[in-house]
Amino acid sequence: MNKFWPFFFMFWPFVAVVLFFIAPSMGWWFPSEAFSPLGVQIDNLFYLILVIVSVTFVGTHIGLGYALWKGVDNKAEKGWFSHGSHSLEVLWSIAPAGILMFISLYQLDVWRTYRVKSAYPKDLYGVAEVTARQFEWRIRYPAPGKKLQPTPQPDDLYTVNDLHVPVNQPVLIRLRSMDVQHSFFVPALRVKQDAVPGTVIPVWFEASKEGGFDLTCAELCGWGHYKMRGRVFAERKTEFEKYLNTLKAEQGFDGVNKPSESGAEIAKTE
Amino acid sequence: MSAVHPTVGLSDHGHGHAGHHEIGFVGKYIFSKDHKVIGIQFLITTLLMLMVGGALALGVRFQLAWPWRAMPLVSQLTGGLFAAEGGQISPEFYTMLFTMHASVMIFLVIIPILAGAFGNFLIPLMIGADDMAFPTLNMLSYWFMWPAIACFGMSFTVNGLNAAPANGWTAYPVLSAVVQAAPGAGDAQTWWLFGLTLVGVSSMMGSVNYMTTIINMRAPGMTLFRMPLTIWSMFITAILQAFALPVLTAAGFMLVAERTLGFKFFVPGNLLINDAPATVGGGQPLLWQHLFWFYSHPAVYIMLLPAMGMVSDMLAAQVRKPIFGYKPMVYSMAAIAGLGFIVWGHHMFTSGMNPALGMTFMISTMMIALPSAVKVFNWIGTIWGGKVQFNTVTLNCVAFVSMFIVGGLSGIFMAAVPVDIYFHDTYFIVAHFHYVLFGATLFGCFGAIQFWYPKMFGRMMSERLGKLHFLLSFIGFNGTFFPMHLLGIAGFPRRYADPYIHPYMEHLMPINRFITLCAILMGIAQFILLFNFAFSFFAGKKAGRNPWNANGLEWSAPSPPGHGNFDVPPVCYRGPYEYSSPLSEGTDFLMQTDPLRHTGGVGNAGDGHH
Amino acid sequence: MSHSGTVAAQPPVKMGLAIPNSKLCMWLFLGTEIMFFTAFIGTYLVLRLGSPGWPSDVADTHINVRAGGVNTFVLIFSSYLVVLAHESMLKHQFQKAWKLMCAVLFFGVVFLGIKSMEYKGKFDHDIVPGHIAENDAQALQKLVNEFSKSRDAMTNALITDDPKSEKKLSPAQKLVGLPQLISSESDTTKKDALKALGELRDATAQLKEGVRKDTLVLHTGTDHEVNPDITTKLEKFRTNEHTARYFTAHDPHPMVYGNVFASVYFLMTGFHAIHVIVGMILWIFPILRGAKLDASYTDWVENSGLYWHFVDLVWIFLFPLIYIVEFGSHAV
Ligand code: HEA
Ligand code: HEA
Numbered sequence A: 001m002n003k004f005w006p007f008f009f010m011f012w013p014f015v016a017v018v019l020f021f022i023a024p025s026m027g028w029w030f031p032s033e034a035f036s037p038l039g040v041q042i043d044n045l046f047y048l049i050l051v052i053v054s055v056t057f058v059g060t061h062i063g064l065g066y067a068l069w070k071g072v073d074n075k076a077e078k079g080w081f082s083h084g085s086h087s088l089e090v091l092w093s094i095a096p097a098g099i100l101m102f103i104s105l106y107q108l109d110v111w112r113t114y115r116v117k118s119a120y121p122k123d124l125y126g127v128a129e130v131t132a133r134q135f136e137w138r139i140r141y142p143a144p145g146k147k148l149q150p151t152p153q154p155d156d157l158y159t160v161n162d163l164h165v166p167v168n169q170p171v172l173i174r175l176r177s178m179d180v181q182h183s184f185f186v187p188a189l190r191v192k193q194d195a196v197p198g199t200v201i202p203v204w205f206e207a208s209k210e211g212g213f214d215l216t217c218a219e220l221c222g223w224g225h226y227k228m229r230g231r232v233f234a235e236r237k238t239e240f241e242k243y244l245n246t247l248k249a250e251q252g253f254d255g256v257n258k259p260s261e262s263g264a265e266i267a268k269t270e
Numbered sequence B: 001m002s003a004v005h006p007t008v009g010l011s012d013h014g015h016g017h018a019g020h021h022e023i024g025f026v027g028k029y030i031f032s033k034d035h036k037v038i039g040i041q042f043l044i045t046t047l048l049m050l051m052v053g054g055a056l057a058l059g060v061r062f063q064l065a066w067p068w069r070a071m072p073l074v075s076q077l078t079g080g081l082f083a084a085e086g087g088q089i090s091p092e093f094y095t096m097l098f099t100m101h102a103s104v105m106i107f108l109v110i111i112p113i114l115a116g117a118f119g120n121f122l123i124p125l126m127i128g129a130d131d132m133a134f135p136t137l138n139m140l141s142y143w144f145m146w147p148a149i150a151c152f153g154m155s156f157t158v159n160g161l162n163a164a165p166a167n168g169w170t171a172y173p174v175l176s177a178v179v180q181a182a183p184g185a186g187d188a189q190t191w192w193l194f195g196l197t198l199v200g201v202s203s204m205m206g207s208v209n210y211m212t213t214i215i216n217m218r219a220p221g222m223t224l225f226r227m228p229l230t231i232w233s234m235f236i237t238a239i240l241q242a243f244a245l246p247v248l249t250a251a252g253f254m255l256v257a258e259r260t261l262g263f264k265f266f267v268p269g270n271l272l273i274n275d276a277p278a279t280v281g282g283g284q285p286l287l288w289q290h291l292f293w294f295y296s297h298p299a300v301y302i303m304l305l306p307a308m309g310m311v312s313d314m315l316a317a318q319v320r321k322p323i324f325g326y327k328p329m330v331y332s333m334a335a336i337a338g339l340g341f342i343v344w345g346h347h348m349f350t351s352g353m354n355p356a357l358g359m360t361f362m363i364s365t366m367m368i369a370l371p372s373a374v375k376v377f378n379w380i381g382t383i384w385g386g387k388v389q390f391n392t393v394t395l396n397c398v399a400f401v402s403m404f405i406v407g408g409l410s411g412i413f414m415a416a417v418p419v420d421i422y423f424h425d426t427y428f429i430v431a432h433f434h435y436v437l438f439g440a441t442l443f444g445c446f447g448a449i450q451f452w453y454p455k456m457f458g459r460m461m462s463e464r465l466g467k468l469h470f471l472l473s474f475i476g477f478n479g480t481f482f483p484m485h486l487l488g489i490a491g492f493p494r495r496y497a498d499p500y501i502h503p504y505m506e507h508l509m510p511i512n513r514f515i516t517l518c519a520i521l522m523g524i525a526q527f528i529l530l531f532n533f534a535f536s537f538f539a540g541k542k543a544g545r546n547p548w549n550a551n552g553l554e555w556s557a558p559s560p561p562g563h564g565n566f567d568v569p570p571v572c573y574r575g576p577y578e579y580s581s582p583l584s585e586g587t588d589f590l591m592q593t594d595p596l597r598h599t600g601g602v603g604n605a606g607d608g609h610h
Numbered sequence C: 001m002s003h004s005g006t007v008a009a010q011p012p013v014k015m016g017l018a019i020p021n022s023k024l025c026m027w028l029f030l031g032t033e034i035m036f037f038t039a040f041i042g043t044y045l046v047l048r049l050g051s052p053g054w055p056s057d058v059a060d061t062h063i064n065v066r067a068g069g070v071n072t073f074v075l076i077f078s079s080y081l082v083v084l085a086h087e088s089m090l091k092h093q094f095q096k097a098w099k100l101m102c103a104v105l106f107f108g109v110v111f112l113g114i115k116s117m118e119y120k121g122k123f124d125h126d127i128v129p130g131h132i133a134e135n136d137a138q139a140l141q142k143l144v145n146e147f148s149k150s151r152d153a154m155t156n157a158l159i160t161d162d163p164k165s166e167k168k169l170s171p172a173q174k175l176v177g178l179p180q181l182i183s184s185e186s187d188t189t190k191k192d193a194l195k196a197l198g199e200l201r202d203a204t205a206q207l208k209e210g211v212r213k214d215t216l217v218l219h220t221g222t223d224h225e226v227n228p229d230i231t232t233k234l235e236k237f238r239t240n241e242h243t244a245r246y247f248t249a250h251d252p253h254p255m256v257y258g259n260v261f262a263s264v265y266f267l268m269t270g271f272h273a274i275h276v277i278v279g280m281i282l283w284i285f286p287i288l289r290g291a292k293l294d295a296s297y298t299d300w301v302e303n304s305g306l307y308w309h310f311v312d313l314v315w316i317f318l319f320p321l322i323y324i325v326e327f328g329s330h331a332v
């Protein structure tokens, strides 16, 4: 019974580690692998820190547990009379300092590529302007073949909540907000950026897999914060262009004249 | 230390009151100027507020486990209150729940329980003073809590009974600045800001008082490096309070002016918010975030350092060993406080601030883990080779160390900016801060209540109930908050009333149910604490002056100490951690007041290694 | 003390600094105050440097450098008097100290007087946070609103509700019968007043229409001359003996970032003024002692003096920041 508590304090880190090992197979892990090159780097960084931290966690707890274990049946008349050790202090200041410095410097590159304009990929393609508002994402594409302009153009195309981007192509969105702060979060791509009213924030990402990914809002923006759901579709270049053309036809359709070819389906469903 | 030299005869208070003038009941227990009574008043108030904050948390947990179900009990008990929603938690109300949960927990529980309750009770006793430097100011600092509580309460009632501020405890404008952005919040947000200001005034009065007391009212011989770590931590905390809090107060005034008088600081022009007219002006939303975190990051250390100090004192006494590395412990607390002022930007990595700033904040944040590491290793060093007795105090202290490691280490993930891009505003953050706030600080406080209870009331608390409370709390706590790390990794965002409408989170419902059940267990456990607290007051074993055989000055006073604290004016001859000293024969402790041997430098805890 | 050791080993009686608690506390408190104002000054710098434009033309902002300058000297001088007062207290010349403190209090009043004149100047030109138009469109809209408000006020004053009817009429409803009213009125002054009201109504309607159709421009030509049509209207109703009482429209005056400017101006000077008032309250206590002022107030005077110097010091920072400094490159 004496050893119950030391055991208790050592047992629970063990449970924690085991939980982390089984979690991926239970689905309690990343929603999917990272479908973007930068996302892969973020994941790798996460795993690196996870390893460092787990070693520290288990190490400190073994130390703690061992000290307790020995401490409960310390038969000596008195405890070890020690006020500390200078060399130990130095040791355990320098070792973590080294580790932390390493983590700090190691990650700088990812951060730079993500946020520092001069380090952005060269061939960025400006897809759209995304304007967040309570509680939806408004999207403005330039007309097919045109470049995204800072100010709205007469031939711009508009949708809500569905952002289409070409796959395997670093794309840039201009992120804005019409009312309060929101945050553009695509878990599968590991992108997150707050939309701040009054400023336009460029955000770039590259989807490396075709498919639709959930877009959520990650900054409290009012009662409907939870339901600000959008989707990001990464598609092949041709499909992406087809999508834009469809949009164009749909928006050019005046309800009387025969819609252009690609808009036909939409007209039918109306 | 050159500026600090002993001086004679400047104290505003003489030691050792001769005659005690009679004070009536009200003066003695209600509007008391005695730091001990004020401390106990703070303690009881904060424990009650813990229940309120916890009840709000259980509301949050209920919604996450059983979304949109009628609340059990609550809807019946409150009659028609939630009838409009069919007894459910509406999304607005969910937002209000976590906002008020956090506000109550942080501003009415954690900060006042540390500085207000333990700071008040322990500072004069541990430095050998008869009271605080300014007893009236001290009394006011307690009585300013009540208007604050009333304002927070008002914010629940001004717009009908289920309204409250709905902007998170961080209250980011534009959402919190434009009334129409969060219609339900209305005046409630303004009341909330008043409450915040009042809590601020209360802390402010406390902190200048504590600093003055610690600098100027130490007993003879109590040099700076003979002060217990509790006192050091309270001192450093008071400095943090004094220099960080005014910034929040200032920001609070600005936000109130913006909400009510049409001032423009945070809201940029041309925003179209609900039915409000387009905004004019050119304010900057990020300005609030900078001001808020300039306070609130140091504040998280305000919510931790005193617990660190108290745990150091308790651990040393429980394992019968000097604290390992006293001076490094002091310096690391100072370093945490100093660095704490320059890391606030880590809450804003994804806010769109200048990326170069992001890098600077990232590096300073990493560095703040260093002094924390030193402290952790020193605690383990303190236990190492000691004679461990597993009573409630020890258990809670060890839990403190263990939980702080977990919470601190999860901070490292977020300190790494690229990883924080993913983790920001997910449950990973929620897990992190509950580990440090509840896991570390509150467990520390549970230990401290058990440890100093005999000094407060002259009776011991029940060990049996204490251990039971610890066990249930610990299991409930880890069951609640550990799985939240996994939710965070799964990309589960914070502050979501119904995450399950997003397909990628649907499968996380069972884990949330498990969390809620554990939270209920943890909640039930707190009743044991309350019961133990109240029950032991009448039926606890009588305690002598020094039930733990500890060294501090407070243990040389009667339990409970009378007005003026010490019957014999204490004189301090050594540091507070001389446990198991070879100088002490027959016992394993050597009180700070014990003059019998070697009044010189021997045994000064500041001597570092041996 | 029952268990003291040898006399030589007896530790000193008191630890700490060689200053009284109250003074130490005041210093610490002033430290917190510094952070309080630092937050405001920081806010000011962030907003000003972070804004692409900032109103710096005195004609726009009605910043009165002279008033600010005089106030600076008022405060510095009063701080000097505070030093003298404390010295007198130490020398036990209590009546001299008393007079000096009265003088300090007097200069506090002077400071606040000048300050309120400045504030009045701002209010007269409606330089009030949230009221300032930032571009031409907003300025015109504001003008229309002010015209309508003046018209409504005048309508309500001249045309009383039918006492028999329970229902209160809106100004617009009251105006419906205006022509008949004018023609039926026998009292000539009232008749003229009603006529003037009619003109005001027409002018308001014209402006409104102009704004709605987007034909009204605020400035004509390139020299930023205000549209003469608007100026004549303003002039007319300001000078007309009947309308002047009700007419509250200001010269339309768009000011980019004017609201933020006004906000920080009132924030900083306002909180400073509150501190001056608190300082004055501190002086009132010893002054109220009158002839009974004695050495027990020496510490009080010293600590209040510290506070007063601090308030002075804050002003010395605020004055150049608000009244003088130009951050050149940002002028638009
Ligand atoms: C008591 C409160 C407390 C404490 C002590 C801390 C401590 C730390 N916190 Fe935490 N934090 C909060 C309370 C606290 N935090 C709260 C309330 C929030 C959320 C606010 C909100 O948004 O609502 C938050 C949010 C928060 C964020 C923002 C996340 C986001 O919103 O995106 C970050 C990012 O860097 C962070 C980092 C850290 C770090 C690095 C520490 C460090 O101080 C931890 C240092 C400790 C250790 C590291 C463990 C011990 C060390 C060792 C065992 C040695 C070896 C270690 C290594 C070699 C790695 N915290
Ligand atoms: C010291 C601080 C502290 C403490 C102790 C706690 C304690 C708890 N917290 Fe809290 N929490 C915060 C600080 C704290 N929290 C903060 C700062 C936030 C961020 C808010 C924001 O996003 O703005 C937060 C947010 C937060 C969330 C996230 C909400 C969201 O983002 O959507 C959740 C969700 O599970 C949660 C749960 C809990 C639980 C289950 C407890 C449990 O430990 C509580 C256990 C229960 C009790 C201790 C009381 C038992 C009482 C009863 C059984 C009822 C009896 C009632 C009466 C007598 C009146 N908290």
Ligand code: CUA
Residues within 6 Å of the ligand: A132, A133, A135, A181, A182, A183, A217, A218, A219, A220, A221, A222, A224, A225, A226, A228
């Ligand atoms: Cu939009 Cu949250």
Ligand SMILES: [Cu+2]
Residues within 6 Å of the ligand: B296, B297, B300, B343, B344, B346, B347
């Ligand atoms: Cu922080």
